[in-house]
Amino acid sequence: MRRRTVLTGLAAASSVPLVAACSGGGEPVDTGEGQGGGAAGGGAGALVVAISAQPDQLDPHRTTAYASFQVLENVYDTLVVPAADDLTMEPSLAESWETSEDQLTWTFTLREGVTFHSGKELTAEDVVFSYRRIIDQELANSYRFATVADVAAPDERTVVVTLSSPTPNLLSQVGGFKGMAVLPSGVDESTLTTQADGTGPFRLDGFSASEVTLSAFDGYWGEAPTVTGVTYQFITEPAAALTALQSDQVQWTDNVPPQQVASLADDDTVELGNVPSVDYWYLAMNCRTAPFDDPAVRRAVATAIDRAAITEAAKFDAAAPNQTAIPEDSFWYLDYAPYEADVDAARALLEGAGVSGPVTMGLMVTSEYPETVTAAQVIANQLEPLGITVEIQTEDFATWLDRQSQGDFDAFMLGWLGNIDPFDFYDSQHRTDASNNYHGYSNPVTDDLLERAATESDQDARKDLYDQAARQIVDDASYVYLYNPNTVQAWKPGITGYEARADKAVNFETVQLPS
């Protein structure tokens, strides 16, 4: 006895291998004014939150799932950590650091009096152990240590990192997120998937198929948390998560139905955090396949599309259209928007490139991120007057990734998430043959700029190089940048000390419940 098939949109978000917050299903639902009648959440000691997926595992060096990092953010620490306001790196386990004249040796001094949840004291050995584990076992984040030649602990509080070439973004590489967490040396690695021994404000008490529970760690080196603990529930369906918030079952969630963001802003039963994030979403055309190997054709596509309409359809009000990768709030932002939605200009470009007759573009998107499916429909409409027929190919993420890595596409749409340094935004995507340059873009001018920028230690000179590179990338339409989405999170009114962040790090250290 078979029933109807599963709605793919609903299924999204339950496994999110990219670091992604993810909007859930695509069904518009109108809740009206939900009035909570359940148990009151105020005054109680522990915070209950709803996240959209179950963490796959809790080994910070092995997982790549955003759901895991929503938990790990509160359990582990890194040497440095991005500041909440501008994401510049500030002290965490390292209280200070120095760089040698030749930029090849970084010396970190560790904070005193830091203990792990197990009671063990933090020493430089733990940092060496953690970094060596990532490098030697070639774990998911080992690419972040590509320029690291050696990590040493000359004494208990000093860590020396030796580099093979200057790496001005080393701090964001080791502190950008908890995937670079410091573990206690000698920990039984087989226990790390379900247990944790960190130095963070909360210790891990339990991890099951229905929830994760944390409790405040009284030996924490920073200011002790005010809540007694945090319980994470996994609610994939956004309408259910929002109802759970409105009916007091949970006090915080990041699984807000995207179409309700605008109306929730005026809803006083819910406090809404809606801030620009450091993620970006883009369209890439295959630079190895005619006619998209011609920059003029790619420029025609970049000119024909209307980013505002795409953004509106994909993210409602919760995103900002952008023609470069880096969002406006960042120090690294470049105000450069050469394309104006104009079909006639686009047609002229196409004719100039000698393209006559109909063009078909297979646009590969994934049900894992429903916004790509929505955006593709708008893009298809916008390219139609240009004589480009867009064939939307919706794949599940596994197949999508396979096809991407094999270069088996005309074009695809996806996002890069959790970027901090301009290196994260541009380098591996646009350098010739770099690891994430799946679309085969190659321009020696861009390569030269990116290579120089990667090792330039003067910040202003570095920004100038990245600006030039970004201009070149936009002009060549290597990526057609679309928008920067917002971080959208919601919590109960009366909760204080919480801040929605651009990097989507979820930090409950300073949260206070209403009394």
Place this chain on the structure above:
Amino acid sequence: MTGIALRRVLQAVVVLLGVSVVVFALVHLVPGDPVRLALGTRFDQATYEALRERAGLDQPLLVQYAQWVSSAVTGDLGVSFRSGEPVTLLILERLPATLSLAFASILVALLIAVPLGTASALRPRSLVDGVSTVFSQIGISVPEFWMGIMLILVFAGALGWFPPAGYVAFGDDPLGWARSLVLPAVTTGLVSGSVLTRFTRSSVLEALGAEHVRTARAKGLPARAVFRWHVLRNALLPLVTVTGVQMAYLLSGVVVVEIVFAWPGLGQLALQSVQARDYPVLQGAVLLFALVFLVVNLVVDLLYTKLDPRISA
């Protein structure tokens, strides 16, 4: 009876072996690379190779299959690529939630289907029959996710009677367990109930028209006794079969409802493992589902012999 049981168990072993081959082949033939998924999009080639090797994916398929089957017979279903946890543990962890939901749903379904189906069969084309037909039409055609969301919005959101999502273990809080079970069980129960209502109606109707029932009536047996001894018992047979199929379906996880209600059951686990191409978990789960179907069918067959002595031969 023992003869039947023994024969069926032997058959089951053969079927399971066949299923294991099919599952293994299918799982590995589906496009998608678990290692690439586990790593996300940012990684380098050395990391990729190392992880492939660690997962044993660099071995020939036949070797992988032999290893899997030889440890599966000892009860070891391998280790999840995604979480690094033993597959048996992951399945056992989710069994209570799945069992709770399946039994509660079947209970809801039977409570609806048996009275409603019988009543409408006893009075065809009456008001009751009309209501029952409309109900089963709606139940079959309304998508479960929509029904689930509507129930959440009304009974958890507006009225606040039940929690909107999540599972509470019976051992932690029996009352909370029952409360968390109501909305998902009603959602799946309504759908299963609609199917069963139709079957109940048609099989009772069929039984009512049988020759022996006419004879029983003709010899002056009271209507109640005719129904009790001659109609119901015969009508139950097809109902048991269909209920068995529904039960097996519910036990192998109701993916949509589990997602909507954040219910940590086997359906969710299977879906996650499909999405992550987590071969060991997927293989383990499908093998378990096959086993469930075999066991449920066996139970149905054995029940048949109880209900209808003619079959036991």
